[in-house]
Amino acid sequence: MEQNVWLTDAVGRAGTDPSTIVRSFASAGRHCDDPVAARTKLLLALPAEVLPHWLDDLYRHGDAGEKLAVLTALPELPIGDEAVPLLHDAIRTNDTRLLAAALGPYARRLDQHAWRHAVLKCVFLAVPLSEVADLDDRADRELTEMLAALRAEREAAGRRLPPDALRLLDPIP
Amino acid sequence: MRILDPHIHMTSRTTDDYERMAAAGVRAVVEPAFWLGQPRTNPGSFADYFDSLVGWEPFRAAQFGIRHHATIALNPKEANDPRCRPVLDLVPRYLDKDSVVAVGEIGYDSMTPEEDDAFTRQLALAVEHELPALVHTPHRDKAHGVKRTLDVVRESGIDPGRVVVDHLNEVTVAAVHESGCWMGFSIYPDTKMSPPRMVEILREHGLDRVLVNSAADWGKSDPLLTVRTGEAMLAAGFSEDDVDRVLWRNPVEFYGQSGRLDLSDVAGTGPLFEGSSILRGGS
Numbered sequence: 001m002e003q004n005v006w007l008t009d010a011v012g013r014a015g016t017d018p019s020t021i022v023r024s025f026a027s028a029g030r031h032c033d034d035p036v037a038a039r040t041k042l043l044l045a046l047p048a049e050v051l052p053h054w055l056d057d058l059y060r061h062g063d064a065g066e067k068l069a070v071l072t073a074l075p076e077l078p079i080g081d082e083a084v085p086l087l088h089d090a091i092r093t094n095d096t097r098l099l100a101a102a103l104g105p106y107a108r109r110l111d112q113h114a115w116r117h118a119v120l121k122c123v124f125l126a127v128p129l130s131e132v133a134d135l136d137d138r139a140d141r142e143l144t145e146m147l148a149a150l151r152a153e154r155e156a157a158g159r160r161l162p163p164d165a166l167r168l169l170d171p172i173p
Numbered sequence: 174m175r176i177l178d179p180h181i182h183m184t185s186r187t188t189d190d191y192e193r194m195a196a197a198g199v200r201a202v203v204e205p206a207f208w209l210g211q212p213r214t215n216p217g218s219f220a221d222y223f224d225s226l227v228g229w230e231p232f233r234a235a236q237f238g239i240r241h242h243a244t245i246a247l248n249p250k251e252a253n254d255p256r257c258r259p260v261l262d263l264v265p266r267y268l269d270k271d272s273v274v275a276v277g278e279i280g281y282d283s284m285t286p287e288e289d290d291a292f293t294r295q296l297a298l299a300v301e302h303e304l305p306a307l308v309h310t311p312h313r314d315k316a317h318g319v320k321r322t323l324d325v326v327r328e329s330g331i332d333p334g335r336v337v338v339d340h341l342n343e344v345t346v347a348a349v350h351e352s353g354c355w356m357g358f359s360i361y362p363d364t365k366m367s368p369p370r371m372v373e374i375l376r377e378h379g380l381d382r383v384l385v386n387s388a389a390d391w392g393k394s395d396p397l398l399t400v401r402t403g404e405a406m407l408a409a410g411f412s413e414d415d416v417d418r419v420l421w422r423n424p425v426e427f428y429g430q431s432g433r434l435d436l437s438d439v440a441g442t443g444p445l446f447e448g449s450s451i452l453r454g455g456s
Binding site: 027030061063065 | 269271433
């Protein structure tokens with residue numbers, strides 16, 4: 001990213017006075033060409049001990065762009081399981097951008113039941129499964145059975161599953 | 174015909190409406206926060222509503238190729254309920270959002286002291302956040318309400334060029350024209366304003382500082398009455414460029430004052446290839 005005076009200043013203030021991130025995080029889209037990258041820098045500038053609090057606050061009070069930035073940044077941040085509830089929220093929405101972002105590398109902290117349902121929802125909402133991190137390693141028999149059932153419903157209605165979902169039903173020979 | 178509907182409550186509309194609007198030339202909308210028919214009783218209801226105006230609804234609009242922006246405020250009607258007053262403390266955080274292009278709808282419903290206070294405080298928020306203001310005018314006792322509205326706007330110190338006074342008619346247009354504020358007209362099937370009457374007002378007062386909207390919501394209304402007004406203008410001898418000015422370039426100019434209007438990909442060009450495509454940025 002090009003040198004951005006506004007961002008440099010905002011990052012500096014986030015480190016010394018974390019509450020300033022409320023306004024800088026919201027307005028980053030108007031000051032930076034790549035708002036997701038800029039917002040990630042702001043989050044990385046927060047003192048680690050207050051990071052979980054502000055992640056929750058910025059996500060809960062964020063517009064779609066801010067929510068997307070929080071979810072996208074999660075794998076790069078020094079946190080444990082604290083942000084898993086944000087994934088549950090994003091997976092509940094029908095905003096396909098948020099659903100996809102919730103299934104990045106941080107989703108390894110999701111329990112298997114929630115993860116399977118999220119993958120199934122991707123298929124249902126036509127989110128490409130290439131967005132799902134660790135898909136091949138994590139896909140299990142129960143997910144395969146859920147997808148097979150969805151395929152049966154679709155075929156009964158004269159519709160098909162997308163190829164990336166069908167692939168999971170066809171074990172490599 | 175390309176259209177930015179500067180006042181429409183899409184939350185109350187169906188996907189069929191989005192399809193018909195897109196097919197008819199509506200490329201962008203501004204959705205003001207207002208009341209939902211059923212009065213709300215706590216600030217949390219407003220937070221969820223505001224969240225949908227900067228979250229779900231823009232996503233929904235984008236499925237149909239329509240760009241969605243919002244205005245945020247505690248509306249005058251619900252400003253009268255003490256249980257909703259704390260909403261005024263929620264508003265500032267939303268005014269920082271990228272897709273929020275004005276403070277609104279603010280103004281008067283029944284002209285109570287509570288409405289006075291909410292109106293004044295939110296005009297000050299518009300100044301503080303460098304945003305335009307969308308001012309609703311009362312449906313009852315309208316002429317008196319418009320006069321008082323203009324007095325409050327004047328005393329607030331906000332630049333009148335950053336204020337639109339909405340829901341005007343033949344009786345109230347002259348005072349707003351004289352004030353330097355923008356003039357908003359809501360074209361309705363039976364009530365507020367009709368396409369033929371709108372054409373007469375344009376003939377008499379000109380095209381400067383005029384915004385034409387459908388104000389379509391959960392009541393009897395029609396999201397295509399902006400289009401019908403454009404057609405009535407053409408039938409009455411206005412040029413295609415005149416129509417583009419009223420239905421596209423005027424609202425782009427007004428809300429563009431926020432510095433946050435993002436019409437990349439949807440603006441295209443006007444009939445004379447001089448359309449102003451205001452991209453994100455500015456202030």
